[in-house]
Structures are given as structure tokens and as C-alpha cells.
Amino acid sequence: MNNYSIDVEVSEVGPRDGLQSISPILPTEAKKCWISALAAAGVPEVEVGSFVPAKVLPQLADTAELVEHARGIEGLRVAVLAPNFRGAQDAIRAGAHKITIPLSVSETHSLKNVRRTHAQMLEEVSRIAGLIRETPENQRPDFEGGLSTAFGCTLEGPVAPERVVQLAEALMQAGCDEVGLSDTTGYGTPDQVRDLTRAVWRAVGRDRLTGIHLHNTRGQGLANVVAALDVGLRTIDASMGGIGGCPFAPGASGNIVTEDLVFLLEGMGYRTGINMERLLEARQVLRDSLPEEIELYGFTPEAGLPKGFRYA
Ligand code: ZN
DSSP: OOGGGOSSEEEEOIIIIIHHTSSSOOOHHHHHHHHHHHHHTTOOEEEEEEOOOTTTOGGGTTHHHHHHHHHTSTTOEEEEEOSSHHHHHHHHHHTOSEEEEEEESSHHHHHHHHSOOHHHHHHHHHHHHHHHHHSOGGGOOEEEEEEETTTOBTTTBOOOHHHHHHHHHHHHHTTOSEEEEEOTTSOOOHHHHHHHHHHHHHHHOGGGEEEEEOBOTTSOHHHHHHHHHHHTOOEEEEBGGGOOBOTTSTTOBOBOBHHHHHHHHHHTTOOOOOOHHHHHHHHHHHHHHSOTTSOOOOHHHHHOOOTTOOOO
16 A cells, blocks of 8 residues: 555544444454455555453454454554553554544543543553553554544533543643544534634644544534545544444444545545445445345445546
């Protein structure tokens, strides 16, 4: 993969965010085939799973094996979620390139999601940062603090931007390399994306926030992507077929659709490194391994590429 030729990095989170929110458990071999197909399409980064106890999310119990598989694919950046120190230990042992710890700006959501207060989560972040410092330099993962429910919470309602900024600063002080904004509940609108990004930049620096995680729960997903691009964010999370959500934020279904995102980006002149035909082949790999009742979303896969479509 030639990183230099990419303007915007698409991070596929379907194997984690998507599969954690549906009850059927995909066989490990099927997940491996899907991850390989995504990489073959040129997807530069895949979040392959989450290091949580199998009794909490049995759908993701094979994350270590998936990291090992994905690390064998040349050029692919292997990302995982780790909600605590124990999970981060496993992630480092498995050899993930990037670890994201989610910190919910809504403390009520944090307590539901990971059963920890903000203070307890920041303590975990410090311990993980210490662990990463002790890890040999060539095996150190990038460490991101994901600010979830940053645009509003199904439990608490509106979330104050000041609170997001404070927690972004606290995450950096606790030892994260960067922070990410996450619209877990699909409440965000384009102005909010621009304003919140700028506010966090003022506090932690522009190079410490480069990515955003959006859901399409209220149909704002791609509008929010355009706002994110306008303001200057360059990593966008999405999931194939729009599968995904949060099991602890009721009604928060649907990541933005990778296939539609790639069409938008290439159409707007941003190189993604992704080949659309091969991306649709990866979609078929996913379709074939999912039970029929699980719907796959996306307009571009339905309509096909426009006649004469040209990549950026
Ligand atoms: Zn999500």
C-alpha cells in the first residue's frame, strides 16, 4: 500500500463496531476472509475487534486471533479497542498497531458501557500509557483516546462542548498520543462537527486530533463527513454495509456506510487508495457470511457506480 498516495484514510470499524451490535456470532474464518477482502480492496486500516471479556461481548472473543491474521497482511494498519488496562495488555501482546480506549464524555454512558467513572477511566489511561512506555519501541502501538458521546448522549441528552475539551486535555495529560471525536449516538450535525473539532484543536493542538467516528442514525452521516473534511480532519471511520451501533446507547444504530463514503471521497477528489469494485467484492464476502435477517445498507452498492466514474 502506498500511503503517500492517500489524502483521506478510511478506517473500517465493521468487524468491531458492526459485529458487536448484532447478536449472531460470525465464525472466525469468515471474519478473516472479510478482513483480507477489505485489505485487498485497499482499505488502509481495519479495527478488527475489542479486547473485552468474552462473557460481555461473545461476538468479539476471537480478537487476538484476528489481530494475528491482520498483522500478516502487508501494509494493513491493525486497530483495536481496549476498554481497560487488561484489554490493552492483551492488545499489546497480540501486536495491534493502534489501541483506542473509549472515554464517554457522558459519565452516565461511561458507567453503563464500561462501569467506570471519568476519574477511574483516566487512571486506566495513565496505566496503559506507562505500559506502552515500557514496551520495546518497535512494538509500541499508537494510543488514542476516543471521546465517545461527544455530540450528545441518549441517557444524559446534550453534552457540553467544554466538557469534551476538558476531557480531551485530560486524556492527553494522562498519556494518549491523540484523541478522536465520536458521535456514538448519531446526534451530531455539520456545524457541531466543525465547532467541536476547532475547540478541541485549540486545547490540544491540531496534530492531536485527526479523526472522527460518525453514525448515520439521523441521516447526518455524510453531511458530517463533508464538514469534517472542510475543517481538515483526515481519518474517517465507517463500516461496511453500515452495520453497527452501540449496545448500551439504545437506538444508536448504523455507522456511516464505507461504500458510500468511498464514493463521496473519490468523487470530491480525495484519494482513498480503495478500489470500489473490490470493495463491493468484500461486501459480498460479508453478505455471504451474515445471516439473511441482518440487513446491509448503502446506496452506492444498490445503484452501482455512475457511468464513466473516475477515481480522484
Ligand atoms: Zn460507533
